[in-house]
Amino acid sequence: xxxxxxxxxxxxxxxxxxxxxxxxxxxxxxxxxxxxxxxxxxxxxxxxxxxxxxxxxxxxxxxxxxxxxxxxxxxxxxxxxxxxxxxxxxxxxxxxxxxxxxxxxxxxxxxxxxxxxxxxxxxxxxxxxxxxxxxxxxxxxxxxxxxxxxxxxxxxxxxxxxxxxxxxxxxxxxxxxxxxxxxxxxxxxxxxxxxxxxxxxxxxxxxxxxxxxxxxxxxxxxxxxxxxxxxxxxxxxxxxxxxxxxxxxxxxxxxxxxxxxxxxxxxxxxxxxxxxxx
Numbered sequence: 098x099x100x101x102x103x104x105x106x107x108x109x110x111x112x113x114x115x116x117x118x119x120x121x122x123x124x125x126x127x128x129x130x131x132x133x134x135x136x137x138x139x140x141x142x143x144x145x146x147x148x149x150x151x152x153x154x155x156x157x158x159x160x161x162x163x164x165x166x167x168x169x170x171x172x173x174x175x176x177x178x179x180x181x182x183x184x185x186x187x188x189x190x191x192x193x194x195x196x197x198x199x200x201x202x203x204x205x206x207x208x209x210x211x212x213x214x215x216x217x218x219x220x221x222x223x224x225x226x227x228x229x230x231x232x233x234x235x236x237x238x239x240x241x242x243x244x245x246x247x248x249x250x251x252x253x254x255x256x257x258x259x260x261x262x263x264x265x266x267x268x269x270x271x272x273x274x275x276x277x278x279x280x281x282x283x284x285x286x287x288x289x290x291x292x293x294x295x296x297x298x299x300x301x302x303x304x305x306x307x308x309x310x311x312x313x314x315x316x317x318x319x320x321x322x323x324x325x326x327x328x329x330x331x332x333x334x335x336x337x338x339x340x341x342x343x344x345x346x347x348x349x350x351x352x353x354x355x356x357x358x359x360x361x362x363x364x365x366x367x368x369x370x371x372x373x374x375x
Contacts, residue, residue, distance in 0.1 A: 099263065099272070111158050113125065114138070114154060117140060118154065131267065133266045163264075180197050183261075184264065188204075213239070222240075222249075225298035227249045227297065227301065229303075230302045232251040234267070297326050304335070307346075307348060314352065323374060328374050331371065332356070332371070336349045356372045360375050361375060
């Protein structure tokens, strides 16, 4: 799907536009792409023109919501199809997303993009062929492209997440990657069986939590990861830091144990497990 090229609004941005108009300012300076750039917009009493289109000043917008122009009005970047999925602004610019109110990316201490950059650095992607099992908003892929990856094959099962990516200016556009980013709408637990043995130089595995996607923590899947990764290749597996006192489980330790059984040498790293194929 092509990436959206129109304006993106949050409540603070919309209020800033209206306040500038009400103060009699002829122009407004700010960002219409979640902080990726800063532009100047000419202000008119009933609308503001931008890139050949005229947009109305929207009515009161909700907090923690991003809005896009759907051709008739500013609509929330959210969908409901069994679950409510939405793009959520952060103080860092790059947004996170939520499914049924559960935040999918860490944002408390750093930008989700910066968080992804630290994890990507662990597998040293420059010049490598890399498998990104659960693409999400594409921040792992963006950081790999930035770091000089030769090719990254990324899989995302959820069609609504892929839709969010087309509206998120911080998500990489495969069509603008010179072929280095190959993004597939597929379930990696099934698609991985079609990947050749030892054809991958490095792996990034950022699955949903265990209760949602247990198959991506299964021994059979870890065996497949070991099969496609060549000897000496690195894997970073995000696990988060679930509270074992309340859950009764030590997920990182379980993950490390299964990876060891699959043929990796594993150790804790950041909020997950770093493993090397033996």
